[in-house]
Amino acid sequence: MRKIGLKEIEDIALGAALLGAGGGGDPYVGKLVAMGAVKACGDVTLLDPEEVPDDALIVPIAMMGAPTILSEKGIGGEEYKTLHKMVSQFYGKEIYAFMPIEAGGVNSMLPIAACARLGIPMVDADGMGRAFPELQMVTFTIGGIKATPMALTDEKGNCAIFDTITNKWTEELARAVTMSCGGSVSVSLYCMDGATLKKYAVKNIVTRSEQLGAAIRNVKHSGEASPEAAFLKATEGFKLFKGKIADVLRETRDGFNFGKVVLEGIDTDRGKKASVTFQNENLVAEVDGAILATTPDLIAIVDSETFIPVTTDALKYGKRVIVVGLKCFELWRTPEGLELVGPRYFGCDVDYQPIEELMKGGETNV
Amino acid sequence: MRKIGLKEIEDIALGAALLGAGGGGDPYVGKLVAMGAVKACGDVTLLDPEEVPDDALIVPIAMMGAPTILSEKGIGGEEYKTLHKMVSQFYGKEIYAFMPIEAGGVNSMLPIAACARLGIPMVDADGMGRAFPELQMVTFTIGGIKATPMALTDEKGNCAIFDTITNKWTEELARAVTMSCGGSVSVSLYCMDGATLKKYAVKNIVTRSEQLGAAIRNVKHSGEASPEAAFLKATEGFKLFKGKIADVLRETRDGFNFGKVVLEGIDTDRGKKASVTFQNENLVAEVDGAILATTPDLIAIVDSETFIPVTTDALKYGKRVIVVGLKCFELWRTPEGLELVGPRYFGCDVDYQPIEELMKGGETNV
Numbered sequence: 259m260r261k262i263g264l265k266e267i268e269d270i271a272l273g274a275a276l277l278g279a280g281g282g283g284d285p286y287v288g289k290l291v292a293m294g295a296v297k298a299c300g301d302v303t304l305l306d307p308e309e310v311p312d313d314a315l316i317v318p319i320a321m322m323g324a325p326t327i328l329s330e331k332g333i334g335g336e337e338y339k340t341l342h343k344m345v346s347q348f349y350g351k352e353i354y355a356f357m358p359i360e361a362g363g364v365n366s367m368l369p370i371a372a373c374a375r376l377g378i379p380m381v382d383a384d385g386m387g388r389a390f391p392e393l394q395m396v397t398f399t400i401g402g403i404k405a406t407p408m409a410l411t412d413e414k415g416n417c418a419i420f421d422t423i424t425n426k427w428t429e430e431l432a433r434a435v436t437m438s439c440g441g442s443v444s445v446s447l448y449c450m451d452g453a454t455l456k457k458y459a460v461k462n463i464v465t466r467s468e469q470l471g472a473a474i475r476n477v478k479h480s481g482e483a484s485p486e487a488a489f490l491k492a493t494e495g496f497k498l499f500k501g502k503i504a505d506v507l508r509e510t511r512d513g514f515n516f517g518k519v520v521l522e523g524i525d526t527d528r529g530k531k532a533s534v535t536f537q538n539e540n541l542v543a544e545v546d547g548a549i550l551a552t553t554p555d556l557i558a559i560v561d562s563e564t565f566i567p568v569t570t571d572a573l574k575y576g577k578r579v580i581v582v583g584l585k586c587f588e589l590w591r592t593p594e595g596l597e598l599v600g601p602r603y604f605g606c607d608v609d610y611q612p613i614e615e616l617m618k619g620g621e622t623n624v
Numbered sequence: 625m626r627k628i629g630l631k632e633i634e635d636i637a638l639g640a641a642l643l644g645a646g647g648g649g650d651p652y653v654g655k656l657v658a659m660g661a662v663k664a665c666g667d668v669t670l671l672d673p674e675e676v677p678d679d680a681l682i683v684p685i686a687m688m689g690a691p692t693i694l695s696e697k698g699i700g701g702e703e704y705k706t707l708h709k710m711v712s713q714f715y716g717k718e719i720y721a722f723m724p725i726e727a728g729g730v731n732s733m734l735p736i737a738a739c740a741r742l743g744i745p746m747v748d749a750d751g752m753g754r755a756f757p758e759l760q761m762v763t764f765t766i767g768g769i770k771a772t773p774m775a776l777t778d779e780k781g782n783c784a785i786f787d788t789i790t791n792k793w794t795e796e797l798a799r800a801v802t803m804s805c806g807g808s809v810s811v812s813l814y815c816m817d818g819a820t821l822k823k824y825a826v827k828n829i830v831t832r833s834e835q836l837g838a839a840i841r842n843v844k845h846s847g848e849a850s851p852e853a854a855f856l857k858a859t860e861g862f863k864l865f866k867g868k869i870a871d872v873l874r875e876t877r878d879g880f881n882f883g884k885v886v887l888e889g890i891d892t893d894r895g896k897k898a899s900v901t902f903q904n905e906n907l908v909a910e911v912d913g914a915i916l917a918t919t920p921d922l923i924a925i926v927d928s929e930t931f932i933p934v935t936t937d938a939l940k941y942g943k944r945v946i947v948v949g950l951k952c953f954e955l956w957r958t959p960e961g962l963e964l965v966g967p968r969y970f971g972c973d974v975d976y977q978p979i980e981e982l983m984k985g986g987e988t989n990v
Binding site for chain 2: 344347348350414415416417418419420421422423427430431434435437438439
């Protein structure tokens with residue numbers, strides 16, 4: 259158990275941008291929401307999952323819809339209180355703690371705001387260890403946990419609770435209401451007890467995110483041979499490519515952001531040409547015709563000078579970047595995990611191989 | 625308190641077709657659902673509103689969506705049990721009785737099925753005394769009662785509860801989910817206590833519907849001068865026109881069925897030419913240029929031989945019909961009532977005048 263305040267939020271937000279793997283929305287707006295709540299209501303208690311009683315009611319909090327709409331509509335002060343009341347009433351039991359469902363992107367920040375406003379602790383865990391685009395893409399699905407009862411509220415005060423026969427129906431109905439409410443809402447879903455949390459959650463991911471953020475912030479003062487070496491060591495990242503963005507192909511379809519970024523090499527030891535395909539998040543990284551990393555391993559594109567992660571939305575011609583790969587959470591590497599979030603689910607005609615195997619033969623990290 | 629079984633359901637369904645005023649959906653499918661439930665689970669107890677304790681939880685039941693879809697998708701056996709559970713859980717209180725929200729059309733029948741399946745009584749009351757197309761068009765709105773918490777379930781078992789800031793938002797969000805669920809769902813809304821029920825509901829409307837149905841069934845054995853005289857006397861109806869359908873103009877727009885039926889006279893004492901405009905339900909009846917009835921008074925078109933009501937969907941060239949007007953529930957004639965369901969709400973450029981005043985000078989009933 260420890261407290262997180264403004265300084266920790268800065269680092270968590272920066273780490274969450276890396277864990278977003280190109281998607282999940284820029285944590286910037288979420289950071290402002292979390293900082294506003296902490297300034298108004300005080301620091302948040304972060305619980306280690308092992309500190310949570312087995313029968314405690316744990317409720318993941320997130321936003322649903324388009325992060326770009328969130329930054330226009332904003333979040334009021336009442337949404338989390340409303341969600342807390344609805345879910346407690348549904349279970350006839352007080353909520354013990356909130357947690358993020360997604361440690362990558364903007365959803366890393368909103369549970370901090372919720373916990374500050376409600377004065378309840380946040381669990382140091384999530385259901386992805388990164389960001390993913392669809393509601394069922396959580397480790398809890400592997401554990402057979404239902405998304406519902408899912409509570410939803412908008413900034414105006416409209417509320418709904420869903421209880422559906424499958425998580426696909428949850429996605430369908432909640433998405434329809436999200437659109438009617440203007441394109442972004444606050445939700446809670448995959449409510450679970452402490453015992454289930456300990457079994458299926460990605461533990462200590464908030465702390466990991468904070469460490470990643472601090473590492474990026476301190477990359478120039480690390481004592482390593484170079485900032486790049488410091489960055490790769492601190493993040494345990496694999497350097498896949500270093501280059502200049504030569505082209506960005508985008509297509510918005512079915513509410514998703516599909517595309518491909520084409521890169522030209524700078525460090526020729528890492529190849530002359532590379533591409534990264536994405537659907538919100540980066541999916542496959544290819545260098546000189548060889549695949550070096552695929553989902554569910556994380557593929558992040560970071561600025562080659564500042565090491566600040568660049569979301570797929572912000573990819574621009576001429577920008578100099580490093581493509582870096584990170585190992586995903588171990589449950590994603592099981593057959594059940596790969597069925598949910600492996601390359602074939604996203605329509606990529608390639609079998610998953612762990613990044614550390616794909617990188618064998620070349621240099622690994624550094 | 626009395627029991628209603630198969631015979632009563634037949635008559636209530638026939639009366640509900642008349643109270644549908646052209647809309648509300650053909651009660652036929654609903655009748656099959658109600659009869660199936662009563663055959664399986666026994667007769668239903670019908671309570672006079674005055675028998676309901678002031679603090680009892682009373683829950684109106686209905687279908688939302690297109691009645692034509694209902695007849696294709698059907699209704700399973702579990703929807704009402706699901707609604708009962710959701711609403712009881714929400715209030716932390718057992719439901720005392722169901723009631724119809726709408727005595728006209730198919731929604732007259734579904735609460736009977738629900739009460740039979742659950743073994744709870746039905747209140748002899750509704751919120752319209754007829755059928756209307758929109759969710760907020762109930763006497764309870766005049767009483768300031770909210771539509772939410774509104775529970776919704778489909779035949780597959782997907783559920784949602786809405787709690788919204790206005791009844792317009794209820795309509796918006798519930799309509800979106802209804803469409804996602806395939807176009808027809810079972811709902812409960814405008815939950816209230818017994819005291820409120822007694823103050824704002826249209827009392828004994830189920831019994832009135834049954835009497836109307838029995839009158840239509842017995843019209844040829846009444847001892848009156850003619851079947852037509854018997855029909856008008858029993859229904860307290862005003863004969864507006866008798867004629868042959870010469871034209872039917874229809875337009876489906878925003879999910880509503882707009883149109884106009886043009887009639888040529890048979891009994892020239894009642895005019896040579898008439899028209900009835902409708903939006904799901906019949907709105908305005910005009911005979912030889914004079915308006916003889918408008919919403920919220922009921923305008924029904926019935927077969928001139930059998931006196932069986934014809935829905936706007938079933939209007940066909942050449943059919944011989946009588947246009948009949950019935951007085952609406954007194955609360956609809958107040959300024960608040962007319963704002964909700966008067967002719968101007970439906971875009972008709974005419975002030976409401978009670979049917980009995982418009983008919984003055986001519987013969988009234990008979």
